[in-house]
Amino acid sequence: xxxxxxxxxxxxxxxxxxxxxxxxxxxxxxxxxxxxxxxxxxxxxxxxxxxxxxxxxxxxxxxxxxxxxxxxxxxxxxxxxxxxxxxxxxxxxxxxxxxxxxxxxxxxxxxxxx
Numbered sequence: 001x002x003x004x005x006x007x008x009x010x011x012x013x014x015x016x017x018x019x020x021x022x023x024x025x026x027x028x029x030x031x032x033x034x035x036x037x038x039x040x041x042x043x044x045x046x047x048x049x050x051x052x053x054x055x056x057x058x059x060x061x062x063x064x065x066x067x068x069x070x071x072x073x074x075x076x077x078x079x080x081x082x083x084x085x086x087x088x089x090x091x092x093x094x095x096x097x098x099x100x101x102x103x104x105x106x107x108x109x110x111x112x113x114x
Contacts, residue, residue, distance in 0.1 A: 001048070001049075001051075001095055001096070001097070002034065002046060002047065002048050002095070002096040002101060002104070003046070003047055003048070003049060003055065003093055003094065003095055003096065004044065004045070004046050004093070004094040004095075004096055004104055004108070005043075005044070005045045005046075005047065005059065005091060005092070005093050005094075006042060006043070006044055006091065006092040006093075006094075007042060007043045007045075007063070007091050008041065008042045008090070008091075009041050009042065009043075017038065018043070018066050018070070019033065019036035019045075021062070021065070021066050021069060022036065022045055022047075022062055022066070025058070025061060025062045025065055025066075026047060026058065026062070028061075029049070029053050029054070029057070029058035029061070030049065030050035030052070030053050031047045031048065031049040031050070031053060031058060032047060032048045032049075033045060033046075033047050034046045034047055034048060034101075034105070035104075035105045035108045035109065036108070037108045037109055037110075037111040037112060038111055038112060039111045039112045040112070044107075044108045044111050045108075046096075046101075046104055046105060046108055055093060059091055059093065063091075
């Protein structure tokens with residue numbers, strides 16, 4: 001089964017591409033990134049996870065690690081944050097179920113296009 005994850009950047013700030021980071025962290029949680037794209041202030045990821053993967057643990061690990069790395073690699077980001085968190089505490093995770101995978105991929109590919 002495939003999952004579609006939507007993450008919003010805190011304060012609706014500009015997204016920094018984190019696809020490789022998502023893929024690297026996902027390997028430790030038996031997930032495979034299928035598609036990644038973003039609009040100005042939110043990220044879409046389509047991935048496949050093993051049935052025994054703790055998705056909330058994986059997502060929280062990704063959000064925590066990516067926040068740390070982004071703040072280290074892009075110091076000006078720290079000045080734009082009121083608190084230490086880079087991403088919003090919430091997220092939207094949708095199991096694609098019986099939706100054709102090519103339709104979901106196309107939707108994600110079109111993110112950021114006007």
